[in-house]
Amino acid sequence: MNRTLKTAALTVLAAAAAGALAAIIIRGQISRHRRDMFSPSAFRRLAALGHMSREPASVDAIRVLRDFISWEPRKPLRERAQAIVDRMMSDAVELGIHPGPETA
Numbered sequence: 001m002n003r004t005l006k007t008a009a010l011t012v013l014a015a016a017a018a019g020a021l022a023a024i025i026i027r028g029q030i031s032r033h034r035r036d037m038f039s040p041s042a043f044r045r046l047a048a049l050g051h052m053s054r055e056p057a058s059v060d061a062i063r064v065l066r067d068f069i070s071w072e073p074r075k076p077l078r079e080r081a082q083a084i085v086d087r088m089m090s091d092a093v094e095l096g097i098h099p100g101p102e103t104a
Helices: 002-037 042-052 060-073 075-095
Strands: none
Touching: 002 042, 042 060, 042 075, 060 075
């Protein structure tokens, strides 16, 4: 194998490894943010809502937010979560996703 081919192969391998590592890190952050939705710290819950607001509409996200709304003791955080659910519901309808009846 010539030197150029080896260099190209190593570059592709490094890019694939970097992509896999990035995917693992992002998956961990998403699960951590969802776990923080029910944290004792109101600040962590607010940060988790900020993260969830940037997620695309999905049935799972809407269900987690509905659970959060029924659980959350602070009215401003409940209202923020409801606004996110409303946005996700309208996005879901546009995408043809049927998340179920609204319960919150």
